[in-house]
Amino acid sequence: xxxAIGIDLGTTNSLVAYVDERNRPQVVNVDDKKPLLxxxxxxxxxxxxxxxxxxxxxxxxxxxxxxxxVKRFMGRGPGDVRPEDRxxxxxxxxxxxxxxxxxxxxxxxxxxxxxxxxLRVLKKRAAEHLGGPAGGCVITVPAYFDDAQRQxxxxxxxxxxLEVLRLVxxxxxxxxxxxxxxxxxxxxxxxxxxxxTFDISILKLTDGVFExxxxxxxxxxxxxxxxxxxxxxxxxxxxxxxxxxxxxxxxAAAQKVREALTYEQFVELDVDLPRGRILxxxxxxxxxxxxxxxxxxxxxxACLGALRDAGLSRTDGKKVDGVVLVGGATRTPLVRRHVQxxxxxxxLTDLDPDTVVALGAAVQADALDKGGREDVLLLDVxxxxxGVEMMGGVVEKIVLRxxxxxxxxxxxxxxxxxxxxxxVVHVVQGERELVRDCRSLARFTLKGIPPMPAGLARVEIxxxxxxxxxxxxxxxxxxxxxxxxxxxxxxxxxxxxEVERMLIESIEHAGEDVAERFLVEWRIEGERIIQSLESxxxxxxxxxxxxxxxxxxxxxxxLRDAMKTDDYLAIKAWIESxxxxxxxxxxxxxxxxxxxxxxxHSVDEFAGMARPNEEK
Amino acid sequence: xxxxxxxxxxxxxxxxxxxxRALQPEPPRTDLFATLGLTRDFDLDPEDLERRFRERSRxxxxxxxxxxxxxxxRISLERATRLNDAYRTLKDGRARAGYLLKLLxxxxxxxxxxxxxxxxxxxxxxxxxxxxxxxxxxxxxxLALIATGARDRLAAIDEEVARLFAEAEPGEEALxxxxxxxxxxxxxxxxxxxADPAAxxxxx
Numbered sequence: 001x002x003x004a005i006g007i008d009l010g011t012t013n014s015l016v017a018y019v020d021e022r023n024r025p026q027v028v029n030v031d032d033k034k035p036l037l038x039x040x041x042x043x044x045x046x047x048x049x050x051x052x053x054x055x056x057x058x059x060x061x062x063x064x065x066x067x068x069x070v071k072r073f074m075g076r077g078p079g080d081v082r083p084e085d086r087x088x089x090x091x092x093x094x095x096x097x098x099x100x101x102x103x104x105x106x107x108x109x110x111x112x113x114x115x116x117x118x119l120r121v122l123k124k125r126a127a128e129h130l131g132g133p134a135g136g137c138v139i140t141v142p143a144y145f146d147d148a149q150r151q152x153x154x155x156x157x158x159x160x161x162l163e164v165l166r167l168v169x170x171x172x173x174x175x176x177x178x179x180x181x182x183x184x185x186x187x188x189x190x191x192x193x194x195x196x197t198f199d200i201s202i203l204k205l206t207d208g209v210f211e212x213x214x215x216x217x218x219x220x221x222x223x224x225x226x227x228x229x230x231x232x233x234x235x236x237x238x239x240x241x242x243x244x245x246x247x248x249x250x251x252a253a254a255q256k257v258r259e260a261l262t263y264e265q266f267v268e269l270d271v272d273l274p275r276g277r278i279l280x281x282x283x284x285x286x287x288x289x290x291x292x293x294x295x296x297x298x299x300x301x302a303c304l305g306a307l308r309d310a311g312l313s314r315t316d317g318k319k320v321d322g323v324v325l326v327g328g329a330t331r332t333p334l335v336r337r338h339v340q341x342x343x344x345x346x347x348l349t350d351l352d353p354d355t356v357v358a359l360g361a362a363v364q365a366d367a368l369d370k371g372g373r374e375d376v377l378l379l380d381v382x383x384x385x386x387g388v389e390m391m392g393g394v395v396e397k398i399v400l401r402x403x404x405x406x407x408x409x410x411x412x413x414x415x416x417x418x419x420x421x422x423x424v425v426h427v428v429q430g431e432r433e434l435v436r437d438c439r440s441l442a443r444f445t446l447k448g449i450p451p452m453p454a455g456l457a458r459v460e461i462x463x464x465x466x467x468x469x470x471x472x473x474x475x476x477x478x479x480x481x482x483x484x485x486x487x488x489x490x491x492x493x494x495x496x497x498e499v500e501r502m503l504i505e506s507i508e509h510a511g512e513d514v515a516e517r518f519l520v521e522w523r524i525e526g527e528r529i530i531q532s533l534e535s536x537x538x539x540x541x542x543x544x545x546x547x548x549x550x551x552x553x554x555x556x557x558x559l560r561d562a563m564k565t566d567d568y569l570a571i572k573a574w575i576e577s578x579x580x581x582x583x584x585x586x587x588x589x590x591x592x593x594x595x596x597x598x599x600x601h602s603v604d605e606f607a608g609m610a611r612p613n614e615e616k
Numbered sequence: 617x618x619x620x621x622x623x624x625x626x627x628x629x630x631x632x633x634x635x636x637r638a639l640q641p642e643p644p645r646t647d648l649f650a651t652l653g654l655t656r657d658f659d660l661d662p663e664d665l666e667r668r669f670r671e672r673s674r675x676x677x678x679x680x681x682x683x684x685x686x687x688x689x690r691i692s693l694e695r696a697t698r699l700n701d702a703y704r705t706l707k708d709g710r711a712r713a714g715y716l717l718k719l720l721x722x723x724x725x726x727x728x729x730x731x732x733x734x735x736x737x738x739x740x741x742x743x744x745x746x747x748x749x750x751x752x753x754x755x756x757x758x759l760a761l762i763a764t765g766a767r768d769r770l771a772a773i774d775e776e777v778a779r780l781f782a783e784a785e786p787g788e789e790a791l792x793x794x795x796x797x798x799x800x801x802x803x804x805x806x807x808x809x810x811a812d813p814a815a816x817x818x819x820x
Contacts, residue, residue: 166679166682207670209674211670304814308814308816310816312816364679368682368683369682371680371682371683371684372679372680372681377677379673379677403700403704404700404703406678406696406697407697407700407701408697464697467678467693569741569744569803573737573741
């Protein structure tokens with residue numbers, strides 16, 4: 001039977017692994033007897049395609065035709081391309097996805113196609129090693145990848161002729177490899193600093209169940225950023241013009257310098273550039289650390305946020321039992337010291353940070369292929385909250401971030417205006433409290449709500465997230481059962497910049513947002529309740545005794561006073577008090593309204609219902 | 617009930633058909649307690665709850681059905697979604713209390729509105745003023761004191777809710793007291809979140 005494989009499709013390197021007869025995950029040597037296949041694809045002028053170490057070595061000679069770190073373009077549009085990429089690549093700006101123009105513009109390739117070339121090589125090497133074609137596969141993605149990025153990864157797998165059983169989050173896969181290897185129990189943090197992305201996940205391991213408690217991250221942070229700042233420094237020293245060729249050479253030099261400084265205090269080396277030029281590079285570890293420190297510091301907020309969301313803090317008794325390092329960039333001594341400072345623990349480094357994700361992916365692929373393993377189960381979460389837009393541009397969160405998937409939640413909403421027959425459902429993603437600060441995923445209108453006074457119609461909105469993290473939304477008017485469903489399209493996914501910005505901002509603005517959101521929301525609610533009561537008094541005032549009316553009026557006055565302040569809780573308290581006092585009135589109105597609605601219909605319509613009752 | 621796949625007789629609690637081993641859909645009108653194999657009771661052992669969640673996840677999770685028929689995959693997805701919902705709701709004491717109230721015919725959010733007494737509202741307003749002042753002055757000691765005070769109140773509320781549910785058959789009065797206690801808890805949750813934003817959420 002064909003064996004299932006696990007693939008780590010990385011920004012810098014990619015790997016493939018499988019589970020052997022003795023139930024142990026193994027990586028396949030794919031490139032020159034090494035397990036790491038550099039994620040480099042060279043499009044030759046003659047139409048041929050080279051993938052891996054040879055392509056990477058030739059990158060300075062063919063900077064525009066050699067695509068490195070293509071993962072950063074997955075699921076992205078032309079608007080998401082960063083300036084430093086424009087310094088090297090040429091882009092075809094038409095269409096909605098990133099297209100790289102290679103071979104002097106004679107050929108356009110998408111990120112999905114480039115990734116599929118890498119996957120094809122991995123698939124082929126795996127088949128050679130296993131002596132037969134590979135079966136189903138698992139491909140890993142950063143935990144913070146959104147729908148569009150996940151969908152693009154799945155598409156690349158299909159394009160390469162792979163059967164993608166599941167996408168698994170990289171930190172979760174790493175934990176799986178690690179936990180199984182160590183037979184561990186307890187709470188673990190996985191700090192995953194790869195070439196282009198940073199993820200932090202907090203997991204609880206119990207009897208083979210890997211429950212993700214919280215995940216956070218930054219989709220624009222990784223070893224590439226280290227190389228960029230180091231390359232800039234090296235270029236400053238030489239005075240060379242930053243042409244694509246020189247940039248590529250400087251980046252390659254930066255990578256070598258950085259790796260050497262992992263073990264040395266000082267490094268001095270010459271890097272050949274095309275056309276006989278030489279880049280003379282020298283740097284001390286101290287200088288390197290000064291350069292990359294700001295980049296490393298950017299991981300702190302996400303780590304603290306994930307700890308908080310997991311219900312852990314450094315002050316009380318509950319803490320992390322171990323920290324696992326994943327990704328080549330975590331070899332950097334400064335990163336290790338930083339991790340140790342955040343978690344107060346020496347990080348675990350027994351497993352190779354480069355291969356651990358692929359090993360975990362192989363274990364999961366094997367488990368899925370065999371209909372689940374008795375001893376292993378991954379319970380992953382949704383990384384960003386999903387919400388709906390409310391009046392005043394505030395977000396009502398429906399599925400909270402870090403909910404275990406599959407997940408679903410239903411919330412009831414009501415109409416704001418008398419006789420309102422439609423309701424716009426605007427689906428958003430993000431942690432901020434105001435719609436303008438979140439990412440819009442989809443928008444649709446629920447039509448056909450029967451006309452009723454404001455606040456009487458009931459609309460139920462359901463969000464359902466499946467095991468692959470894909471969202472579907474449906475809306476239903478409760479009284480009539482009118483229903484509309486949409487599947488949120490992958491093309492509406494968040495850009496990396498947006499995820500990053502939203503995360504950083506949600507951390508920075510956490511307190512202020514809540515107050516602003518509630519103030520807006522409760523002022524609107526206060527206004528709504530006063531208006532609807534006043535118009536109700538005019539129509540149905542006779543339904544109240546004068547004492548009842550006085551009690552409500554007193555509360556309306558208190559509410560008006562509270563709305564002049566900035567204290568949303570005071571406004572809320574008065575609203576609730578007003579609402580409580582007018583509850584009987586609302587019920588009487590509703591009864592009257594229903595009676596009137598029924599009375600408006602012809603006798604025939606109700607004849608069938610009415611008669612049996614009369615006979616009783 | 618009969619198995620959807622082979623029509624064999626299946627008991628209402630059985631996850632799988634005894635004949636063909638097909639995963640069975642959750643019986644209609646199952647409450648979240650039953651989803652985890654529990655009876656409706658506020659008092660539960662958190663470790664037992666977690667164990668049940670893990671065991672059922674192992675049996676129901678879509679990962680077990682990656683190679684199954686589309687129908688079985690859908691049943692697995694529905695059951696796993698419901699299981700996650702049940703665990704999320706029941707592991708949090710206040711969410712569990714709110715859910716139990718709903719099962720007992722009380723809408724905790726709607727009914728809370730009629731249970732606000734003026735003294736509590738005034739006390740809240742004073743507390744909010746203190747909080748606003750401490751935040752304005754960035755007075756960390758005052759903020760810590762306010763957060764601790766609110767946490768103590770939450771602990772007292774949680775105890776009271778547990779005590780009221782522990783009554784042999786909580787009457788209307790006890791249920792109303794729980795509604796009020798839960799409504800008050802929301803105020804203190806907000807106070808903690810604002811006074812100490814870096815702390816883990818206050819619900820248990």
